[in-house]
Amino acid sequence: MTPLAELLTRRIAATGPITVADYMAECLLHPRHGYYTTRDPLGAGGDFITAPEISQMFGELIGLCLAQAWLDQGAPAPFTLAELGPGRGTLMADLLRAAGAVPGFAAAAQVHLVEASPTLRTCQRETLAGTPVTWLESTQDLPDAPLFLIANEFFDALPIRQFQRSETAWRERQIGLSNERLSFGLSAPAPLADLDHRLADTSQGDVIESSPTAGPVIEAIAYRIACHGGVALIIDYGDWRSQGDTLQAARAHEPEDPLASPGLADLSAHVDFEALAKAAPDVAHSRLTTQGVFLERLGITARAQALAAKLSGDALTAHIATHRRLTHPQEMGSLFKTLALFPHGTPPPPGLNP
Numbered sequence: 305m306t307p308l309a310e311l312l313t314r315r316i317a318a319t320g321p322i323t324v325a326d327y328m329a330e331c332l333l334h335p336r337h338g339y340y341t342t343r344d345p346l347g348a349g350g351d352f353i354t355a356p357e358i359s360q361m362f363g364e365l366i367g368l369c370l371a372q373a374w375l376d377q378g379a380p381a382p383f384t385l386a387e388l389g390p391g392r393g394t395l396m397a398d399l400l401r402a403a404g405a406v407p408g409f410a411a412a413a414q415v416h417l418v419e420a421s422p423t424l425r426t427c428q429r430e431t432l433a434g435t436p437v438t439w440l441e442s443t444q445d446l447p448d449a450p451l452f453l454i455a456n457e458f459f460d461a462l463p464i465r466q467f468q469r470s471e472t473a474w475r476e477r478q479i480g481l482s483n484e485r486l487s488f489g490l491s492a493p494a495p496l497a498d499l500d501h502r503l504a505d506t507s508q509g510d511v512i513e514s515s516p517t518a519g520p521v522i523e524a525i526a527y528r529i530a531c532h533g534g535v536a537l538i539i540d541y542g543d544w545r546s547q548g549d550t551l552q553a554a555r556a557h558e559p560e561d562p563l564a565s566p567g568l569a570d571l572s573a574h575v576d577f578e579a580l581a582k583a584a585p586d587v588a589h590s591r592l593t594t595q596g597v598f599l600e601r602l603g604i605t606a607r608a609q610a611l612a613a614k615l616s617g618d619a620l621t622a623h624i625a626t627h628r629r630l631t632h633p634q635e636m637g638s639l640f641k642t643l644a645l646f647p648h649g650t651p652p653p654p655g656l657n658p
């Protein structure tokens with residue numbers, strides 16, 4: 305048993321089953337044993353790889369997209385350039401290098417990173433050495449200023465609750481004990497007003513998910529964009545509406561049972577983009593667009609060709625593979641989606657439709 309499994313087993317034995325959201329929060333962010341708190345999951349020998357770690361093209365195109373949106377909104381200065389869950393800091397470094405070519409952008413940008421993990425903050429400090437950066441605990445602490453924000457694979461790490469439909473009520477999926485080991489169970493059925501709208505498109509036994517923390521995060525972002533202007537780009541795996549159990553664990557690039565090794569495996573769930581858009585009625589949102597289409601519209605093929613011109617042999621083969629990996633429907637191209645939030649009455653950022 306992992307040290308965190310022992311702690312959770314004792315806690316559940318003493319006070320009863322916990323929700324999936326409580327379990328995820330402990331596994332990811334427990335101060336001593338949490339997955340993100342204690343390690344760099346993206347480094348060499350890590351557990352998963354993300355788009356900015358696959359190729360510099362990803363961060364560069366995000367940077368140019370945000371810089372064009374900033375120009376389109378009259379180049380406000382100063383403005384907050386924010387990233388949620390910046391991992392190793394690679395995306396922000398690539399973004400700043402590319403957007404730095406846009407006159408005035410770098411001078412007006414005040415970089416804010418929302419990061420819970422001390423280990424990853426250290427990594428970000430090294431990657432972004434030379435750039436003034438402010439770290440924040442929460443999106444509630446973002447300055448009251450125009451906000452241009454990127455969140456890549458952040459929302460999938462936020463804890464989710466899971467509910468299984470039982471006639472016209474819902475049973476919450478919980479983690480309890482069976483033979484002194486962690487195991488899934490269900491609460492007694494209860495009607496839940498917040499889930500009434502899901503009675504129309506689910507039937508007995510279906511599982512749906514909701515994130516209690518995503519709403520407040522989005523509200524804080526949307527408030528700043530509505531008051532001061534800006535854009536939020538949210539990129540993640542998921543779909544317009546949650547349907548089914550998507551809780552997943554990954555360790556050393558392989559899926560595993562989410563209860564197998566708490567604190568040692570990454571836990572995530574698909575993002576319900578409809579819930580994010582609904583939490584932000586004061587701003588407009590783009591159509592949900594696949595990552596492949598979004599990156600192609602931003603010009604990834606032209607950028608890939610420009611980089612390819614300087615490469616040969618294995619480096620060229622590897623570079624071509626990264627373009628495919630980011631955009632091909634059978635790789636990350638269709639599973640990952642992009643949603644933008646922007647002020648009512650302004651056009652969406654480049655690459656996205658209203």
Ligand code: SAH
Nearest residue numbers: 340354389390391418419420421456457461
């Ligand atoms: N965006 C990066 C890393 C994705 S991994 C990339 O694309 O490579 C998820 C990131 O979110 C990590 O940096 C993790 O520490 C951070 N994170 C997870 N939950 C968080 C929370 N509740 N608050 C702040 N940061 C969080």
